[in-house]
Amino acid sequence: STYKIAAIPADGVGTEVVDAGKRVLAALQERHPTFALEWHDFDWGTGYYEQHGRMMPEDGLEQLRGMDAIYFGAVGWPGVPDHVTLWGLRLAICQGFDQWANVRPVTFHPGVPSPIVDAHERELDWVVVRENSEGEYSGFGGRNFGGREGSGEVAVQSAVFTEAGTERIMRFAFDLARTRDRKKVSCVTKSNAQQYGMVLWDDVFARVAQDYPDVETEKVLVDAMAAKFVLRPEDLSVVVATNLHADILSDLGSAMAGSLGLASSANLNPERRTPSMFEPVHGSAPDIAGQGIANPIGAVLSAALMLDHLGHPEEATRLREAVDKATGAGVRTRDVGGAATTEEVVEAIVAGL
């Protein structure tokens, strides 16, 4: 089948890694012509913003609506405020298309040094499911004196959790757990210190768990979960957490695997009413942009998540195996202890397909 894919490389190394991902996908398609991708390229981002005063056109979402998926790079550039780059493009797409489930696998790759003792001997493999539509990043709140020094200012930042939003992410996590070898969901909250939002999470988790008697469960406080990540990661399979908690835990997991440059992510609308978005977890990295040394693996593994979503899990597996062959052969960028360029990593992955 043929799929219409929107490519939005956006800023900094985003353009380099999206290009890398597209080339790997092209090579895969050539060798295994079970699918075809029809690319639609969009030059949105801070460059577009400098010309048009916005990160994407007013009808941006409409232009994307007919796509089968969105393949995204990264946003952010010095001089352009974070809230413009994020809410103007990346979060506008996430929220506009109700991509409420964010999936972030934590995977270890041969040859990539991990800061964790014996990580490679321990068969570590888990996935963080992030609630992507509400919670701590809802944007509610205010400041009463606009930052004026000595004003005795008070700032309120409110997290909003709904029963519906919580229930759907829990069900998503349980359904995902059922597809894995280890059928277990760990639910993260801080319900001993936050009695409203986090107790709602506890309540909904307990209710939903009843519908999945075949899935093992545990409730872990977020501070204890951070400790558990480094002390007993073999005990994890699916970790479901709020927007903020999962943000922290998924970065921690990626770092344990050796680098944020390896981490992939899917922003899903599981009902498939709208296109889902696939992107590396890393940012636009202005400090190394344009040098051809960015790690393309986060983007390549995000392409694998996209193939899964499009219904091509075998092709996704080939992509993952080719990545492991490349890292195992020592073809690694600087962030993971090597000296290879983006191009060399792409070539090694393509050779292993």
Place this chain on the structure above:
Amino acid sequence: STYKIAAIPADGVGTEVVDAGKRVLAALQERHPTFALEWHDFDWGTGYYEQHGRMMPEDGLEQLRGMDAIYFGAVGWPGVPDHVTLWGLRLAICQGFDQWANVRPVTFHPGVPSPIVDAHERELDWVVVRENSEGEYSGFGGRNFGGREGSGEVAVQSAVFTEAGTERIMRFAFDLARTRDRKKVSCVTKSNAQQYGMVLWDDVFARVAQDYPDVETEKVLVDAMAAKFVLRPEDLSVVVATNLHADILSDLGSAMAGSLGLASSANLNPERRTPSMFEPVHGSAPDIAGQGIANPIGAVLSAALMLDHLGHPEEATRLREAVDKATGAGVRTRDVGGAATTEEVVEAIVAGL
């Protein structure tokens, strides 16, 4: 000089480790009679709650007010709700005495296995400064349908930050940095996604930093900081963060050092208007309570923080060195890979004083 110290062992292993700490302090005082402690013991906690319907007497704070310090164990027991044990005692003391600065050192000990590669060869040593009076655990918010299933409930949990509360914790962190070999403060926020409270933190950090031109600074987003903990901990000295962020990061740091059982903590009222409180970071651990196998080191190192606060840094150093001699000699409880009892660890520490 003689100090009046309130001992509140409270629940579970709290009683065992406070007892251990008191014995180590008694031995230290005997060998180095530069100070004397006058203990005042309080039997507050869930046992007291079961008899009196509250965790401490109504005039509990008044009973403590004349003390030079409070030496605390841990609260929590199955069947008694968290909010009762926490807000009824531990947080009642923190808040009642405006212990707004929580100091949590991350220290590595010889012979204690760390999950981090080469941790012992890397001279890792940093301290998390936690804002202890406001922020995400302020307790504001609500639920509109009290947890009723299918009600379409919304829960709001609000974090409250004040300019005054933020400024004092920043100044505290900078002052602390000045006392350390590496004069550096890393300020943790999530100001790219939370524009009210976290931007207030950024603003105040920038202002306060101007008064400390001799102290190096960095701003790190909380997700990136979790990654930095495991990837580049040698780059850390003082890490200042909100109540929630520091809660997570300090547990992560303790786990990196091998166990939460080693972690110590000071809840300070830096103006010394009220007594400060010293306690291990671990909880009451009902699963191992009463077995004599709890790790006493978190409590012993909290006693060292108490000696620092009372103006006896040399004695505090002796205590720390004796702890390292004990762990280095292989006398370790189960949580850190040994088989020693609490008693055996206490004896080893006392022998090393």
